[in-house]
Amino acid sequence: MVLLEQILAESWNVLCLSAPYMLFGFFIAGLLKAFIPDDFVARHLGKESKASLLKASLFGVPIPLCSCGVLPAAAGIRKQGASKGATTAFLISTPETGVDSIAVTWALLDPLMALLRPVSAFLTAMVTGQLVRTLDPDIKQEVKKNAPVEMFAMAPVAAPTAAPSGGCGCGCAAPAPGKKATIMERLRMGMRFSFGDLFTDISGWFFVGVVIAGFITVFVSPDLVDAYLGNPLVAMFVMLIVGTPLYVCATASTPIAAALVLKGLNPGAALVFLLAGPATNAAALSVITGILGKKSMVLYLIGIMVSSFLLGFAVDAVYSMTGLSAGWQTGAEEAGRTLIGTLSALVLFGLVLFGRGGHGSCSDPACECG
Template sequence: MDSGIFVDYAMECWSVLREAAPYVLLGFLVAGLLKALLPDAWMTRHLGGRGPLSVIKAALVGVPLPLCSCGVVPAALAMRRQGAGPGATTAFMISTPETGADSLAVTWAMIDPLMTLLRPVAAFVTALSAGLAANLLPERMLRAAPALSGVAVASGCGCGGACSAAVGGHAGAMPVRPSLRARLRGGLGESFGEMLADVGGWLLVGILLAAAISLLLPPDFFSHALGGEFTSMLAMLLVGIPMYVCASSSTPIAASLLLKGLSPGAALVFLLSGPATNATTITVMTRSFGPALTAVYVASIAVCSLGFGLLTNRLYAALGYDIHAVIGVVNETLPAWMETLSALLLLALVLRALVLQRLARAAQCKGALAAPGRLL
């Protein structure tokens, strides 16, 4: 095989990474600030009951938070066990993984401002619809949330650090609130530590896939292979629901698909359904919350994603906005030196976070193995 294709692929990967890196760093900075400034106890205090206000609050709170579809499960279970209503829990489980501060920054960089606006709006409406529908379910169809210890392991998504942090903030007595400086240090440390370790690997996988799509697929692939508007959306939905992909890593994939002729509506379907759920999450949800709530969760994502996909195509057509032309020039908005420096910094931070996470898990395993000996 010609070695030139490997060189071209490596250059394409570097190009995608450079384009996304400044906005990924900005997104994790915002995520750290949110973690530092938003009290953990606020969520469970305001999300109880079956009223629509708790659902609205849960959907709004979830939009900027950078938790993946697996990572949000234990956090939602903790909320449910401390009194959050079924509607608020469901809304939080949808709006949180569908979008976040980091993924919105990357969407702005790699797609366009209109998609950046539509993405959180669609996530909020989807979460609100699912939450209101969940509140209509009779209590006998809902399953009480089990203990958290088994669920974090069962999810098996590799989100151990961020999941544990999300759950830990809701359990036990309310601690004394630390100083602003300590909260900022802790929030930014968690954002560029545990959160980046959980998301960074998947983000790099998304960049690798995006580069492969950009390099290997012909420019008119989707206009020929999936010419029908609804057909392309349904295909993205069927791919997105069982697939594990976080909100950040789905964005470069969607941008590459758009460059190959995918409609903006179909891209939005993938951006909503892909991060919102996966096969593992559906399994854990069925066991933890029951089949009725899981059915409302999945059906709401599917229906709202397709509905917003159709609406998005109509909106782009009405505005005369050619998304395929805009994507090709978005990466020119920042100086080349800033993109290069950001890409190198992001790679270094992801590598550091992954190494620290692996060392922490090894230390935990070693401590668990040594515990019986200490007891003796």
């Protein structure tokens, strides 16, 4: 019972530290959903060029999708004519980071890692996308301009039930002809998505990550980490082996990495886990093979592994040159018990218990779903 109380206490500290940043991340995700058109990404990725790789890598950085949630969105932009290289870049930068995981990284690790993480995701996406573009040239395909894609699609959905005549497919009343959504309607739709669909998709894995962080804090000692993961190269290799087949989203991987850093893991190894874990897992790789082909899937893995290692060494060098210590905020246990942190954690629990998921809701801001 004493050990259980310790695990719960440490998990609660991690949750309170990260909860305000989680809520902020979901709010920003709602704004992105509300004001960026669903087909915005697809319209910019059709050309086989370095510009499309750059756009795909940049577009993916703020979008908060996990390694499985990004698959239908990637399949959609691929069908619309996005090149293999651009699709690969989008598949990597999107799950490796997002506004929510960047905010949580700031809370549980430090501002430097919160900056280096999205930059590393962008570089990994660019390098791997270029690798696919060079070694597995794309077959030119026609862009289907009239087939909009959900940029924030969580998973493939079943065919909708019949809608009322003139409706939007969600069973809601149709908007008046020519009616445009107001700013408040767009905000309501974006927040309904962010704290509904998106929260449902991410929250379970995040709470699992928080509990795992509690276990690590209680059972893993600095001496144990030093004995088995003291060598930075060995530590990065272990993190790569553990992270590649594991299903863990960018947000859920953060408390796990933060707990290990607190015990002495070098920041470069933590970054390897933060990059490889969300971008790869056994289930997603089979779907990626169907989207890009076997050769591109192999190049996808190689690009992520090599880039993660190189960026891990680079991050260690940055921390060494600056004299900073990763995870300095993680040890501030009292910070986890602030009123704002406690209230934010309770809000997260409230969303789990009483929140209404947005699955099946209309994604059209002009649709009067109420």
